[in-house]
Amino acid sequence: MSFTIATWNINSVRLREPIVLKLLEEEAPDVLCLQECKSPVDKIPTEGFQALGYTHMVARGQKGYNGVAILSKIPMVEAGSEDFASLGHARHIAGQLENGVTIHNFYVPAGGDKPDREINEKFGQKLDYLTEMRDWFHANKPEKSILVGDLNIAPREDDVWDHKKLLKIVSHTPIEVEHLAETQDSGNWVDITRQDIPEGLLYSWWSYRARDWDAADKGRRLDHVWATSDISSAGHKSRVLRDARGWEKPSDHAPVFAAFDI
Structure with a gap:
């Protein structure tokens, strides 16, 4: 069975329904994982998705914040x-496809502005979230699984526009990178995007604050596609749909794709 999966922090699925439909029509991934839906599940606009063939959905939602589908x-x-x-x-939902592959969709806390849990509760929550992810995957060893989502960490030097300038900026601090690595190791997860694109600058997020995000290109790779080691060799065709960052009323994230033959 061959299928394509995409992950996208949509920053409000109801506000940005038109560009979700655009993605589904133009790119037609078999599976689309959304984060930051900012909607109760019963308010997600499923009618248009179903009309395009996306007749299956699992989700967790809440009004105005977070949400995964x-x-x-x-x-x-x-x-x-x-x-x-x-x-x-x-912040987490899992679905199992008919071929037995389990997909975990995550929206890891952003962590606030200051990388110090003593003065910033949100940063502490982010680290605690990753620690509990790590421990849970240690206790529940995943097999034949894919993990995607906005993990809110750009781990590698070439996952950010300036490694040295961002070492003290939330999303690229050494302690966050260490926590993410421990989480990855706990489930024997393989970074499929970097397996396919091992070298070079690669981003999936560009701030709304940049007057011209494309020209400034001060991006970070916050969105990830991982797979357990037993199926990681089946992953291929990884890419970031950078153009989507420039669509009308865009999210500040671009969709990340991978294909699997399982």
């Missing part, structure tokens, strides 16, 4: 969700 053309059943760090946030 997996849309699929392939038959899929819900495979659980976890509230890591007991935040009461809709």
Whole structure:
């Protein structure tokens, strides 16, 4: 079975329904994982998605904040969700495809502005969330699984526009990178994007604050596609759809794609 998966922090699925439909029409991934949906599940505009063949959905939502959803053309059943760090946030949902592959969709906390948990509660919550992810995957060793989402960390030097300038900026600090690496190791996860694109600057997020995001190109790779080592060799065709960052009323994130033959 061959299928394509995309992950996208949409920054409000209702506000940006038109560009979700544009992506589904033009790129037609078999599975689309959305983060920061900012909607209760029953308010997600599924009618248009279903009309394009995305008749399966699993989701967790809340009004105005967070929220994760997996849309699929392939038959899929819900495979659980976890509230890591007991935040009461809709940040994780899992679905299982008919071929037995489990997809975990995550929206890791952003962590606020200051990389110091003593003065910034949100940064502490981010680290605690990653620690509990790590421990959960240690206890529940994943197999035949894919993990995607806005993990809100750009781990490599070439995942940011300026490594030295961002070492003290939330999303690229050494302690966050260390926590993400421990989480990745705990599930034997392989970074599929970097498996396919091993070298060079690569971004999936550009701030709204930049007057001309494309020309400034001060990006970060915050959005990820991982797979367990037992299926990582089946992943290929990774890419970032950078053009989507320039669509009308865009998210500040661009979709990240990968294909699998499983």
